[in-house]
Amino acid sequence: MSDAPLTDPADDLLDVLDLTYEGSTTIQVASPTEATGDLGVYGGEVFTGRSQPQPHGRVFGGQVLAQCVVAAGRTVAAVDDGGGRRHIHSLHGYFLRPGDASKEIQFVVEGMRDGGSFSARRVHATQEGRILLSLITSFQEESGGLEHHLDMPDVPGPEELRSDREILEQIDHPVARHFARYRAVDLRHTERLLLGPAEPGPAAQSVWMRVEKDLPDDDLLHAAILAYASDYVLLEPVLRTHGVGWGDPRLRAASLDHAMWFHRPARVDEWVLYTQSSPSAQSGRGLGLGHMFAADGTLLATVGQEGMVRLKA
Structure with a gap:
């Protein structure tokens, strides 16, 4: 490649x-x-x-x-x-x-x-x-109806954070280089990247994301790319709570199912905050839940995914 x-x-x-x-x-x-x-x-x-x-x-x-x-x-x-x-x-x-x-x-x-x-x-x-x-x-x-939504958490803004791309480009590994150069969505973690072993921590994280290109005014396209990006990091809270990094040779992970609710129209060529948590992991499976917010705090979407998360001896 x-x-x-x-x-x-x-x-x-x-x-x-x-x-x-x-x-x-x-x-x-x-x-x-x-x-x-x-x-x-x-x-x-x-x-x-x-x-x-x-x-x-x-x-x-x-x-x-x-x-x-x-x-x-x-x-x-x-x-x-x-x-x-x-x-x-x-x-x-x-x-x-x-x-x-x-x-x-x-x-x-x-x-x-x-x-x-x-x-x-x-x-x-x-x-x-x-x-x-x-x-x-x-x-x-x-159509019209009742309106309310969850408040966006207070986290550092994307301008205060390094792009994941910048961090991955410094790693001499083919997978890191691939994600640094081929990934269409710019991701910026508010926590350190899960590259290697870490101290176990809270089963939660926040990630800013954006496509760095002006996109057509097509709600279906923006919804599709929001779904695309929702699968990037939703299982990471499962790993964070156990101190496991993506580079762990024992890790076997795969998505099993995916659910998503689109609450309001989104623009993925503007910053979106993706907050995630994991309420449970068991039987080699972990559950990730996420919320996506526009930069102004409007809740755009809610996501749920269960994945296979196994550690082989």
Whole structure:
């Protein structure tokens, strides 16, 4: 892998999210057990997208989440009676298999329901006949109602913090160099990075994030990139409370499921504060909870993810 990106990382992310529409069709997928050789058939609107190269060769889960959001959103049309556009307000998905970052992914979107205010879609992300991620997402026409939100915590601003990129660039390791040069979203931890062993601490952290490029005024695109970035660091509070760093050779970690509620429109080309905590870890699994705030303190989204977190002897 070259040390220099082939294109600007933000442009590369936009290209990855620019899915190709293949039409309304059916595809065959392997049996859930992968042992019988039986094939299942799924039908719907089909989109294809490429993946971003990764140092470990596996598809980044946040990328697949974001592509599912784009695919589902493209099938949700404006309300026929002249109402406004329907915006994503929640998603719930399970990561079922790892994907190969060198191969394309197909996204099969099933239109489950279009009601008076809500539209629901099921998306299967598939690769070579196997389901990588199965997700249900819901969209709603904007409407009035009760309003309140959680207050943003008081943390140092992004201008007071070093970019993770600057720190990783100083580390002579291929994975560190890759994330320093290819990551489309600028991250700035308010706590020290979890690179190696550390003293056990609170199961909480805060991270500022932003795409360093002006993006189109497209709410679906911004929501998709918010979902993309939500998968970066949500399991870190699990590791912090046990003093385990990402560089620990015993660590085996993977996302198992992901839920996200989009409360208000976001702009990811402006600073977003992502606060995270972990209420529990057990049975080789850890739970991460997160809240995303605009710089002015407005709550944008809430996130939950359970992941496999194992330490091999």
